[in-house]
Amino acid sequence: xxxxxxxxxxxxxxxxxxxxxxxxxxxxxxxxxxxxxxxxxxxxxxxxxxxxxxxxxxxxxxxxxxxxxxxxxxxxxxxxxxxxxxxxxxxxxxxxxxxxxxxxxxxxxxxxxxxxxxxxxxxxxxxxxxxxxxxxxxxxxxxxxxxxxxxxxxxxxxxxxxxxxxxxxxxxxxxxxxxxxxxxxxxxxxxxxxxxxxxxxxxxxxxxxxxxxxxxxxxxxxxxxxxxxxxxxxxxxxxxxxxxxxxxxxxxxxxxxxxxxxxxxxxxxxxxxxxxxxxxxxxxxxxxxxxxxxxxxxxxxxxxxxxxxxxxxxxxxxxxxxxxxxxxxxxxxxxx
Amino acid sequence: xxxxxxxxxxxxxxxxxxxxxxxxxxxxxxxxxxxxxxxxxxxxxxxxxxxxxxxxxxxxxxxxxxxxxxxxxxxxxxxxxxxxxxxxxxxxxxxxxxxxxxxxxxxxxxxxxxxxxxxxxxxxxxxxxxxxxxxxxxxxxxxxxxxxxxxxxxxxxxxxxxxxxxxxxxxxxxxxxxxxxxxxxxxxxxxxxxxxxxxxxxxxxxxxxxxxxxxxxxxxxxxxxxxxxxxxxxxxxxxxxxxxxxxxxxxxxxxxxxxxxxxxxxxxxxxxxxxxxxxxxxxxxxxxxxxxxxxxxxxxxxxxxxxxxxxxxxxxxxxxxxxxxxxxxxxxxxxxxxxxxxxxxxxxxxxxxxxxxxxxxxxxxxxxxxxxxxxxxxxxxxxxxxxxxxxxxxxxxxxxxxxxxxxxxxxxxxxxxxxxxxxxxxxxxxxxxxxxxxxxxxxxxxxxxxxxxxxxxxxxxxxxxxxxxxxxxxxxxxxxxxxxxxxxxxxxxxxxxx
Numbered sequence: 001x002x003x004x005x006x007x008x009x010x011x012x013x014x015x016x017x018x019x020x021x022x023x024x025x026x027x028x029x030x031x032x033x034x035x036x037x038x039x040x041x042x043x044x045x046x047x048x049x050x051x052x053x054x055x056x057x058x059x060x061x062x063x064x065x066x067x068x069x070x071x072x073x074x075x076x077x078x079x080x081x082x083x084x085x086x087x088x089x090x091x092x093x094x095x096x097x098x099x100x101x102x103x104x105x106x107x108x109x110x111x112x113x114x115x116x117x118x119x120x121x122x123x124x125x126x127x128x129x130x131x132x133x134x135x136x137x138x139x140x141x142x143x144x145x146x147x148x149x150x151x152x153x154x155x156x157x158x159x160x161x162x163x164x165x166x167x168x169x170x171x172x173x174x175x176x177x178x179x180x181x182x183x184x185x186x187x188x189x190x191x192x193x194x195x196x197x198x199x200x201x202x203x204x205x206x207x208x209x210x211x212x213x214x215x216x217x218x219x220x221x222x223x224x225x226x227x228x229x230x231x232x233x234x235x236x237x238x239x240x241x242x243x244x245x246x247x248x249x250x251x252x253x254x255x256x257x258x259x260x261x262x263x264x265x266x267x268x269x270x271x272x273x274x275x276x277x278x279x280x281x282x283x284x285x286x287x288x289x290x291x292x293x294x295x296x297x298x299x300x301x302x303x304x305x306x307x308x309x310x311x312x313x314x315x316x317x318x319x320x321x322x323x324x325x326x327x328x329x330x331x332x333x334x335x336x
Numbered sequence: 337x338x339x340x341x342x343x344x345x346x347x348x349x350x351x352x353x354x355x356x357x358x359x360x361x362x363x364x365x366x367x368x369x370x371x372x373x374x375x376x377x378x379x380x381x382x383x384x385x386x387x388x389x390x391x392x393x394x395x396x397x398x399x400x401x402x403x404x405x406x407x408x409x410x411x412x413x414x415x416x417x418x419x420x421x422x423x424x425x426x427x428x429x430x431x432x433x434x435x436x437x438x439x440x441x442x443x444x445x446x447x448x449x450x451x452x453x454x455x456x457x458x459x460x461x462x463x464x465x466x467x468x469x470x471x472x473x474x475x476x477x478x479x480x481x482x483x484x485x486x487x488x489x490x491x492x493x494x495x496x497x498x499x500x501x502x503x504x505x506x507x508x509x510x511x512x513x514x515x516x517x518x519x520x521x522x523x524x525x526x527x528x529x530x531x532x533x534x535x536x537x538x539x540x541x542x543x544x545x546x547x548x549x550x551x552x553x554x555x556x557x558x559x560x561x562x563x564x565x566x567x568x569x570x571x572x573x574x575x576x577x578x579x580x581x582x583x584x585x586x587x588x589x590x591x592x593x594x595x596x597x598x599x600x601x602x603x604x605x606x607x608x609x610x611x612x613x614x615x616x617x618x619x620x621x622x623x624x625x626x627x628x629x630x631x632x633x634x635x636x637x638x639x640x641x642x643x644x645x646x647x648x649x650x651x652x653x654x655x656x657x658x659x660x661x662x663x664x665x666x667x668x669x670x671x672x673x674x675x676x677x678x679x680x681x682x683x684x685x686x687x688x689x690x691x692x693x694x695x696x697x698x699x700x701x702x703x704x705x706x707x708x709x710x711x712x713x714x715x716x717x718x719x720x721x722x723x724x725x726x727x728x729x730x731x732x733x734x735x736x737x738x739x740x741x742x743x744x745x746x747x748x749x750x751x752x753x754x755x756x757x758x759x760x761x762x763x764x765x766x767x768x769x770x771x772x773x774x775x776x777x778x779x780x781x782x783x784x785x786x787x788x789x790x791x792x793x794x795x796x797x798x799x800x801x802x803x804x805x806x807x808x809x810x811x812x813x814x815x816x817x818x819x820x821x822x823x824x825x826x827x828x829x830x831x832x833x834x
Binding site for chain 2: 204208213219223
């Protein structure tokens with residue numbers, strides 16, 4: 001090797017770009033500040049501690065789904081069925097442990113099993129999605145769309161379309177406990193997001209997720225076991241959805257037969273507003289978390305602003321679309 | 337001493353044989369060229385030599401030892417590195433991370449990003465590549481990302497590197513720098529397998545050359561004992577004689593296709609050409625010559641940067657296919673599967689797609705008329721089909737191509753642009769396709785055949801050669817193969833043109 005830079009390719013040293021790239025993660029922070037300001041102007045209640053904690057707690061389940069979906073999207077896949085997993089996993093777990101009088105399945109297993117069964121159900125759903133997508137080479141979009149319907153149908157079939165009550169104390173505890181002055185669910189989300197950010201940023205397996213989403217052939221050529229990583233990502237994603245289902249069940253004290261229905265649009269919107277690419281390989285969990293906060297604040301402001309209940313959905317959807325357009329314009333690139 | 341050997345390799349994909357008892361053997365420290373026309377089996381050999389595919393039979397050895405099992409990626413990477421035609425750089429990650437993908441330096445279990453950047457900087461410095469490792473790989477130029485790939489390949493400790501058409505996407509200055517680098521590495525004991533379509537480059541950097549043709553090994557020889565005429569002959573084989581259709585055109589007929597100063601950045605520059613009514617003009621060149629982009633631009637699939645296209649006296653709106661069609665241009669796209677046919681629709685619907693306005697009033701396409709038009713085409717072009725209702729994906733390659741050609745000719749175009757009209761069809765279909773084209777020319781259409789097959793342009797009145805985006809050579813009737821292929825491969829300068 002000569003060791004001499006014989007090939008003085010003219011590379012403009014790119015410090016400006018680098019700095020930009022580092023700040024892209026923070027792109028939504030001004031938007032969040034503006035929303036906080038707007039909220040404070042609309043209603044003084046907005047800035048109270050109770051309201052803000054409330055906003056955060058309401059978004060915990062959504063944020064876990066966004067965390068799951070973001071990792072799956074970065075790996076270049078899709079999972080629409082998360083919104084049904086969030087309902088079916090706790091419904092099945094509770095059905096197995098609660099008495100028939102509370103619409104249980106009659107098995108009356110020990111209530112301590114509720115949480116493990118719920119998480120196992122989630123993992124099994126992810127593994128099955130992975131089987132169809134990776135082994136049978138089916139499109140992730142259509143597989144998980146099918147699973148969305150199947151899982152929702154299973155839940156309705158198992159529960160007879162009834163809401164499940166008589167929640168075991170362990171689940172209630174998750175949804176209602178307060179640790180160090182904040183609801184437990186907020187702590188759980190915070191810890192999982194920090195863990196996710198560290199894992200994607202500092203673990204080989206985490207970087208492999210980006211590599212697979214960016215160029216799966218190149219990742220394979222680099223010796224990454226691409227199918228195994230994607231499978232793991234899908235399982236973790238469904239596991240997180242099941243956990244979100246537990247938190248939601250604990251918070252409401254029941255499992256509605258429509259628990260989670262219609263959430264997936266918001267999940268995708270939050271991820272995309274947060275800069276996660278639908279083509280894979282791009283985006284950060286911090287950005288996705290900011291996306292969740294933006295959506296949560298919009299929701300809260302609309303409620304506090306006294307928007308009539310019949311119109312709130314249309315306005316909410318419209319604002320999300322506007323936010324997507326803005327995110328597209330400010331990133332300066334075509335939406336991936 | 338033999339560094340790498342692939343012996344008696346056979347590989348089949350379904351009915352096609354990609355490699356038939358072929359092989360190559362490299363002496364340690366040499367730069368060995370592998371050449372052959374498209375479809376000769378070069379790419380298949382590369383994927384077998386890099387352990388991405390298993391040969392049906394035959395064996396691969398490195399330094400006399402059998403190759404590791406396919407699952408042992410690290411084993412392969414320590415023996416052979418490859419810079420593929422298709423980039424294996426991940427555009428969304430930084431250069432540093434691309435260099436150490438899946439083997440990032442860790443402290444404990446966490447990745448040590450600062451250490452990784454430092455090591456990436458050292459690696460790039462070591463090979464004299466002046467790129468900041470923090471750059472996002474998607475922002476690199478083609479040359480830079482290729483250098484990153486080479487540096488990464490070498491960092492595994494492989495002493496054998498395959499370069500699969502590394503010069504195809506580089507400009508002349510970058511090619512020169514690449515060759516300089518290859519010579520330095522060769523002096524350090526690295527063995528290269530160099531694949532290129534440009535024979536001049538083979539003479540420039542290689543010591544020996546192996547020729548493949550039609551999935552078979554033809555010869556291996558030192559470049560200094562193989563004059564380039566012989567090399568060309570080994571690549572092309574004996575060209576089968578084709579019968580020229582009786583046809584003449586008047587040299588003062590109207591110009592039906594007039595291209596002036598056409599330029600598309602990075603593809604071709606300042607191209608002039610004219611085709612008169614009844615004339616057949618061939619345009620040949622290698623894959624990177626820009627000939628296909630030129631054809632697409634004439635057809636309106638791409639918008640030009642400068643210059644004009646005139647079809648039968650009309651200048652259609654640039655970048656608009658309907659405008660070009662309305663002006664009287666017929667276009668046969670390069671890839672009949674992607675741009676040419678709708679696979680699930682019937683032969684009749686595919687064949688009449690360009691003339692649906694003549695099949696009935698007010699936008700209605702009457703099934704009866706469609707059928708009649710299709711039956712006439714099936715007869716005229718000798719399309720072997722069970723009937724006009726058969727979906728085109730059930731046709732053989734040659735017959736499918738006839739459907740595309742029939743469609744291009746159905747609107748009685750004044751000027752015809754045909755890209756690789758006989759690609760992937762058998763010899764008999766080739767002949768009937770070319771006859772149909774000659775018949776169209778005899779009927780008064782001006783024909784431009786864009787191809788990399790000499791046989792396609794054998795009937796042409798003139799043949800133009802494109803090289804690196806410019807028309808570099810023009811030959812009248814009676815050209816000889818060697819001169820033309822020499823021009824295609826960029827060695828014309830040594831022999832002088834006509």
